[in-house]
Amino acid sequence: MAICPIxxxxxxxxxEVYISPYNQQEYKKYxxxxxxxxxxxxxxxxxxxxxxxxxxxYLAFHEGLRQKIPDRSKSFFKCLPKNxxxxxxxxxxxxxxxxxxxQKHSFEVWGIDFDKKA
Numbered sequence: 001m002a003i004c005p006i007x008x009x010x011x012x013x014x015x016e017v018y019i020s021p022y023n024q025q026e027y028k029k030y031x032x033x034x035x036x037x038x039x040x041x042x043x044x045x046x047x048x049x050x051x052x053x054x055x056x057x058y059l060a061f062h063e064g065l066r067q068k069i070p071d072r073s074k075s076f077f078k079c080l081p082k083n084x085x086x087x088x089x090x091x092x093x094x095x096x097x098x099x100x101x102x103q104k105h106s107f108e109v110w111g112i113d114f115d116k117k118a
Contacts, residue, residue, distance in 0.1 A: 002041050004032040014041075069101045077105055 002011050014028035018040070027040045085106045090099055093111030102109045 002028075002030045002039075004030075004035060004037060005039055005043065006037045007032060007035040009034040069097055073098050073101060077101065080105065 011030045016029035018027045088107040090111040099109040099111045
């Protein structure tokens with residue numbers, strides 16, 4: 001069970017599980033039936049994790065991703081009804097490739113990232 005961080009609705013079931021290769025942490029994705037916000041639990045920022053990355057490796061990794069949108073993001077847009085519009089906030093937006101794709105789908109986009117190198 002989780003509580004929606006936006007409207008405080010109780011959400012009983014998660015829709016996806018992801019295990020991070022970096023810290024072996026299990027994250028669960030929840031979708032609020034009331035306000036339709038999607039989020040991952042645990043919802044926490046680990047500053048040491050971001051600061052421990054080597055800048056050159058980080059940049060090389062993200063430069064490779066900058067050219068194309070990840071498959072998991074493609075499926076997000078495929079599931080939307082045509083001409084779906086709205087506002088989208090991407091917390092942890094990195095280089096903004098997901099936001100750029102969302103703009104192509106007529107979303108008003110906003111992004112923030114806690115990593116100073118993003």
